[in-house]
Amino acid sequence: MDVHHAPVPDRTDERPDAPRRTLLLVDDEQNILAALRRLLRRDPYHILTATSGQEGLDVLAGHAVDVIVSDQRMPGMLGADFLRKARLLYPQTMRIMLSGYTELQAVTDAVNEGAIFKFLTKPWDDQQLRGHLAEAFRLKGIDDDNARLNEQLREANLALAVANDAMQALLHRQQHQISRDEVSLGIAREVLQFLPLPVLGLDEDGMIAFINTAAAQLFERGAALLGNEAALALPQLFQAHADTQRKVTIGGKSYAVALHAMGARSRSRGSLVTLCLDGTPP
Template sequence: MDLHDEHALPASDPARPVAPPRTLLLVDDEQNILASLKRLLRRDQYHILTAGSGQEGLEVLASHAVDVIVSDQRMPGMLGADFLRKAKLLYPQTIRIMLSGYTELQAVTDAVNEGAIFKFLTKPWEDHQLREHIAEAFRLKGIDDDNVRLNVQLREANLALAAANASMQALVRQQRHQISRDEVSLGIARELLQFLPLPVIGLDEDGMIAFINAAAASLFERGAALLGNEAALVLPQLFDDLAGTRDAGGQHLAPINGQPYAVAIHSMGVHSQSRGSLVTLTRQGAPA
C-alpha cells in the first residue's frame, strides 16, 4: 500500500482561502498499472493514494478522506465490485469508478444498478477519456460537498432564527408582564390619590389635565369637566404667581373659593418612567 503523494503542492497565498485537497484512491493489484495511472494523473494536481487490493483500499478509506475511487475488477481476495459495494456502504460520499480489462457484464451491471459504480471504463484506457471521467467525478463530488455545506449552513441559520424568535417571544412576554404590573400599580396609585383628602391634579407633559381626584373636583365648580383642558387656561389662579418655578417644583399661595391654598407642582419621572407633573393644594390657616 503506497500512501505517497506524487506531487508537491504550490505555496499558498495566505490572503486567499485554501481549497481542500482533491483526493483520489487508485486500487489495482498490478503495480505497473498503478504507476502508469499516477504518471497520467499527476498533471491534474490530485492527492493520489494507492492500494494493491480491496482490503488495502478499505484500510486507506478508514484513515483518509477520499473523494474519488478508481478500482480494478479482477483482484485477489476481493473483486472490485465487492470492494466498491463496501466502499459505498461505509463511505457513501465517495464517487466510485471501475477500470477493468474484464467485461464481466452481470457483476458490473449489478454494481451499477446498486449505485456502487458511477462509471465503468475498460482497459486499455484512453488517457484523455480517463482524465475527463475522473474530472467529472470530482466535479460531481464538489457539487455534493457544496450541497452538504449549504444544508448545514441552512440548518444553523434556522436554529439561530429559532433561538432569536424564542428570545423575542420571551422578551414580549416579559414586557407584557411588566405592562400588566405597571397597569396594576397605576390603578393602585390612582385609587390612592382618588381617596386622599388632599386635592391633587395630574398634568401630562403638555400641561393638559389628565387626572383630578375627588377632593380637587369638589374644590372647583366644574370638577371633572376640567379633564383634557390646559391647566394654565382653566385654572390660571394656580399658575399666575408661579412663573419660572413651575418645572422646578416651586410653591406659592393662591386664593381658591376665598381660602388660601399652597400650590406645589411636583415633576414626575425623577424616580420612575412617569411623565408630566402633579399639582397638590394644601389649605392654609388664614383666609385669603
C-alpha cells in the first residue's frame, strides 16, 4: 500500500482549534496521484493515497478520513464498489468519483445509493475540482458539528435526567420526613392535650398558639385565648417570662409556673408554659 502524507500548508485564515481535514486519493495511476497532490499542495488538506480499492479500505481502517476521491476503473475493485463499501463502513465520509470512463449505469446506481457525492470526469478542471473538494469538506464539517452538538445534547439530557432523579429522590425523602414530623407533631399535641397538667404554647412573638384541655378548664375563656397576645390575655403568667419559674394564684389555688424555651434540640421556636398545682395555700 502506497500511503503518502502531504504537508499541510501554513494557512493564516484557518482557526487554531480547527480539526485536521484529511483527504484520501485512490487511483491505480501514480502520475494521476502525483498530479492531484501538486494541485492541492496549497490547500489545507492532510492527503493520503492508495492505488486500489482494497488499499483504500486499508487506509480507511487506520486513519480518520473526511473526503475520498476515487477513480472508477481500477484493477481488483471498481471505484463504485469501493465507494459503496466505504459508505457502508465509514458513512461519515464524503465520497467523490473522478474517472475518464463514463459508465453511466454504474455511476447512476452509485449516486442513487448515496455512495457518491459528486462525479467528475478526467481530465478535470482544476478550479472545479478544488471547489467540489471545498464544498465536500464544508458539508463534512457541518455534519461533524451536528454530530458533536447532538452528543452534547444527549449528554446534557442525561445529566438533566440524573439531576431530576436526584431531585425527585430528595423531594421524596423530604416529603417522607415531613409526613413523619406531622405524625410526631400530632402525637405530641395529643399527649399534651390530655395531660392533667395545664400547658400553654407561645410562638416566638409571644402569641398563644396552643392550650391543652387542662389549661382551657383552668382559665375562664379557655380556647378563646388562642391567637391572643399572652402579655395581654394572661398578664399574671406573662410576668413569668422574667423568671423561668415562679408561683401564681389562680382561682384561689397556688400554681408553680415554669417557662421552657423551645428550640434547644429542635427547629421549634417560642416557649412552653406549664402550671403545676403547688398545694401550698397562697
